[in-house]
Amino acid sequence: MNEYRKTPFDESLFSGYLDGELTQAEEQKVRLHLEDDPEARALVAELRAIRQAARSTRLAAPADEEWREAPRSGASRFLRRSGWLLAIGWAVAVLGFALWGAATSPESWWERALVAGAVGGPLLLFSSVLLDRLKVMKTDRYGRVRR
Amino acid sequence: MAEPRLLDDDLVSQARGGDAEARNELVRRHRAAAYRFALQLTGNREDAADVTQEAMIRFLDTLQRFEDGRPVLPWLFRIVRNKSYDLGRRQKVRRAESLDELLEKGMPAPVQRDGDPAARLERRDLRRRVWSALGRLPDKQREILVLREYQDLSYGEIGSVLGVPTGTVMSRLHRARRALRDLLAEPDRREGRVR
Numbered sequence: 001m002n003e004y005r006k007t008p009f010d011e012s013l014f015s016g017y018l019d020g021e022l023t024q025a026e027e028q029k030v031r032l033h034l035e036d037d038p039e040a041r042a043l044v045a046e047l048r049a050i051r052q053a054a055r056s057t058r059l060a061a062p063a064d065e066e067w068r069e070a071p072r073s074g075a076s077r078f079l080r081r082s083g084w085l086l087a088i089g090w091a092v093a094v095l096g097f098a099l100w101g102a103a104t105s106p107e108s109w110w111e112r113a114l115v116a117g118a119v120g121g122p123l124l125l126f127s128s129v130l131l132d133r134l135k136v137m138k139t140d141r142y143g144r145v146r147r
Numbered sequence: 148m149a150e151p152r153l154l155d156d157d158l159v160s161q162a163r164g165g166d167a168e169a170r171n172e173l174v175r176r177h178r179a180a181a182y183r184f185a186l187q188l189t190g191n192r193e194d195a196a197d198v199t200q201e202a203m204i205r206f207l208d209t210l211q212r213f214e215d216g217r218p219v220l221p222w223l224f225r226i227v228r229n230k231s232y233d234l235g236r237r238q239k240v241r242r243a244e245s246l247d248e249l250l251e252k253g254m255p256a257p258v259q260r261d262g263d264p265a266a267r268l269e270r271r272d273l274r275r276r277v278w279s280a281l282g283r284l285p286d287k288q289r290e291i292l293v294l295r296e297y298q299d300l301s302y303g304e305i306g307s308v309l310g311v312p313t314g315t316v317m318s319r320l321h322r323a324r325r326a327l328r329d330l331l332a333e334p335d336r337r338e339g340r341v342r
Contacts, residue, residue: 015324062179
């Protein structure tokens, strides 16, 4: 049995070996171990294949022009979310009031239609903006970054 | 003639002195690396963009405490890591996107250039599986693998990001590699596949 086998082999040296982070003596120790142990050779080959797969993965990052504004702070995001919640609450309250008013009003049908149009028009426009905004949030990669 | 590119050290000194252009240049120079690291930790672009924004703010806020002569990236990565964990604690569930949506377009990796389509497909498949398995690892194992395999940091730099000695980096990295390999081997065994 070889001399190096007298002490237990530290398997983490395989990682240092793959990464070129070992001293010459440690590297020699690993080489000797690999010559002697086919299971260790198979393990190192597997780890090397995984390592190469990871290292050849190139992730995309936003281009410079997609980071136009200075980073937005957490407080700013909180205020914006609160603003949207308030606006949605306002729209629901106005719509409910308008429907109740139209249903119970003693006015003629055309007067009720005028009121419904005055309230419903802006609400429909608001809903359209809201829906667009929700759609953009789902599909626009860097929406939060740009605004 | 183009002006010579300033070293990070010079930019940091100027930024500390209140030079807005130096601060912007530091952000421009390191934002993509911070974003990719955040993406590798969080698994999705929206969270990565949020984490990057917050990390860049924190990075600029803490420049006064930054030691002269130290590389910028480990410091910045440390901030990104903390911000990612803050976000993870708030969200509880990790929302990972598939690798195909996140890859750089039109820039094949060097190992793809050989002429064997089967080998190319196999490597692409392995890249996908590695990415997917990475998302299933515990945070500590994922972060060290990302720092080494995807960010190509040395053991010393990884130690500086994680606040551990170099020897610990090697043993922790090896445990993470074995765990990743075991995860990858699971479906192979079930499906009787041989790599």
